[in-house]
Structures are given as structure tokens and as C-alpha cells.
Amino acid sequence: MKTIKELINESLTEVAASKDILRDENIRRVYKECPDLKEIDDQILNVRNSRFIAVIDKDERLIKRFDIAEEELQTKREKIMKINKIDPDFDSEKIICDKCNDTGFAKGSDGTVKVCSCRKKELEMCYEYSGMADYTSYKMKNYRDDYLGDPSGRKKIKNELLKALLGLSDNNDKSSLWVYSAPPQTGKTFLSVCVCKTAINLGRSAYYAKCEDLQTVGTDTLEDLKRIDFLVLDDFADSVTLFNNVGSVLNSILEVRAASKLPTVLVSPFPKSELVNKCDMRISGKLASANLISKESR
Numbered sequence: 001m002k003t004i005k006e007l008i009n010e011s012l013t014e015v016a017a018s019k020d021i022l023r024d025e026n027i028r029r030v031y032k033e034c035p036d037l038k039e040i041d042d043q044i045l046n047v048r049n050s051r052f053i054a055v056i057d058k059d060e061r062l063i064k065r066f067d068i069a070e071e072e073l074q075t076k077r078e079k080i081m082k083i084n085k086i087d088p089d090f091d092s093e094k095i096i097c098d099k100c101n102d103t104g105f106a107k108g109s110d111g112t113v114k115v116c117s118c119r120k121k122e123l124e125m126c127y128e129y130s131g132m133a134d135y136t137s138y139k140m141k142n143y144r145d146d147y148l149g150d151p152s153g154r155k156k157i158k159n160e161l162l163k164a165l166l167g168l169s170d171n172n173d174k175s176s177l178w179v180y181s182a183p184p185q186t187g188k189t190f191l192s193v194c195v196c197k198t199a200i201n202l203g204r205s206a207y208y209a210k211c212e213d214l215q216t217v218g219t220d221t222l223e224d225l226k227r228i229d230f231l232v233l234d235d236f237a238d239s240v241t242l243f244n245n246v247g248s249v250l251n252s253i254l255e256v257r258a259a260s261k262l263p264t265v266l267v268s269p270f271p272k273s274e275l276v277n278k279c280d281m282r283i284s285g286k287l288a289s290a291n292l293i294s295k296e297s298r
């Protein structure tokens with residue numbers, strides 16, 4: 001899997017190339033409009049090359065002559081530029097996106113540094129690499145706190161998930177494992193995907209997967225899941241952990257992540273107490289000390 005930082009880094013080569021092309025095109029256009037300028041610039045180049053040879057020959061008299069020649073040419077050049085109203089920076093590279101200065105990250109109006117709007121393509125690609133290819137339409141701005149008529153409860157859950165992602169907690173020795181428990185049909189998947197996308201938007205590495213898919217995930221992805229900044233595992237249920245090796249895969253993921261204090265969210269339609277009682281024993285031990293995100297949680 002590729003992280004958003006890696007994707008943006010790759011795109012920077014592309015940006016550099018297009019800046020170079022734009023610069024060349026600009027120079028060609030200006031020279032076409034003003035052949036006198038091209039003439040002078042060619043002469044300056046010649047003088048500089050000749051001066052270079054004079055330097056090697058240590059011919060002080062000649063060096064001085066070329067210096068004076070260049071000075072005269074520069075004065076002429078300035079005049080031509082002024083008369084023809086040519087931008088003095090016409091031959092330098094221009095920034096393509098002034099929002100992010102072509103770095104791919106920019107400070108938003110809310111003060112947080114996010115992926116710049118000029119990197120939408122990379123962002124969508126990253127969502128796809130991060131398990132969210134099936135959820136292209138899920139966007140945080142479409143998450144309505146008042147959906148199902150429970151604005152404060154839904155807002156609270158959203159904020160708790162964002163806090164988990166940012167590693168903000170009121171208690172220092174809190175577990176880095178979170179259980180987000182809410183009844184079916186309450187928009188858990190929508191919110192989980194949106195929070196995962198938010199993580200990527202903030203430049204973090206993140207992944208969204210259904211718990212049962214852990215049985216088919218490749219070794220490379222599995223290693224990634226152990227080390228990425230934020231992991232959300234949806235449709236978590238005690239039964240899932242008891243079949244097809246999911247319990248053991250999940251256990252190894254959780255162990256590595258807990259050691260590095262990397263936040264992991266298990267999303268489940270079942271109450272935490274029930275999960276603790278019925279899960280694969282190794283998982284159940286970890287669940288017992290996990291943080292709870294639910295409407296009732298405090």
C-alpha cells in the first residue's frame with residue numbers, strides 16, 4: 001500500500017517536470033515576441049563563455065574586457081525589457097499552486113495542515129489503496145449529526161473517533177485500542193470510512209477493512225496494517241474471531257500496534273461486554289481494557 005506522503009512525493013517529480021516545461025514555453029514565447037532580447041541574451045551567453053576561457057588562461061586584461069562587455073549588454077537588456085514591458089522573472093520557474101507552494105500540503109482555514117486541493121487525484125488514489133475503493137462517495141461533509149434525530153449522540157461519537165485518530169485522550173495510560181459499538185443501521189460504516197479518510201487527509205497512513213477480510217489479506221498488507229498510523233476494522237463480532245484464522249491474525253496486528261501505541265478502532269454492532277465474553281480469548285483480554293465509543297459511553 002502507498003501512503004499519501006509517498007504518493008505526493010512521487011507527484012513532485014511530475015510537478016518539477018511541468019514547471020520546467022512551462023518555463024521553457026514562456027522563454028520561447030517572450031523571445032518570439034521580442035527577438036532583440038534573444039539577440040542580447042545570446043550575446044551575454046557568448047561573453048560569459050569567452051570569459052570562462054580567459055579565466056582558465058588567467059588573462060586578467062581579457063577578463064576585465066568581458067566584464068565590461070557584459071555590463072554594457074545587461075544595461076541594454078534592461079532597457080529592452082522596460083520598453084517591451086517584459087516580466088523580469090520570465091525565465092525563472094513559477095510556482096504552479098500558490099496554496100501549497102507545490103509541496104502538496106497546505107494550511108486550511110481552520111489552521112490544520114491538510115493535503116492541498118491540487119492533490120485531489122493522489123488523495124482519491126490513496127483512499128483506494130487504503131481499503132476504501134468501494135466508498136468513493138463517503139465524505140465527512142455529508143455526515144449529518146442530526147440524522148436519526150440524535151444530534152448530540154452522533155456528534156459525540158464523531159468527536160471521540162477523531163480524538164482516537166489524533167491520539168488525544170484524557171488519560172495518559174489509556175489503551176490505544178478503541179471499540180466503537182452502536183446498533184445496526186446507525187451509520188457506523190459511513191462514519192468509520194470518513195474518519196479514516198480524514199486521517200489520510202491529514203497526511204497520516206490509514207486503512208479501513210472489514211474484520212472478516214483479514215483472512216484473505218496479503219502478507220505485505222498485513223505488515224502495513226501493523227505499522228500504519230491509524231487502523232479501522234469494521235463489522236467486528238465475536239463469531240468472526242473464532243473462524244478462519246481471523247482471531248490469530250487480528251491478535252498479531254493488535255499486539256504490534258499496542259506496543260507502538262498506534263490507535264486501532266474495532267467497529268461492532270454488539271455491546272463491548274458481550275464481545276469481551278464471547279471473543280477468541282487472546283482478543284477478549286485486549287478488549288477488556290479497550291476504550292469504548294458509544295452513545296452511552298463516558
Ligand SMILES: [Zn+2]
Pocket residue numbers: 097098099100101102103104105106116117118119
Ligand atoms: Zn496545492
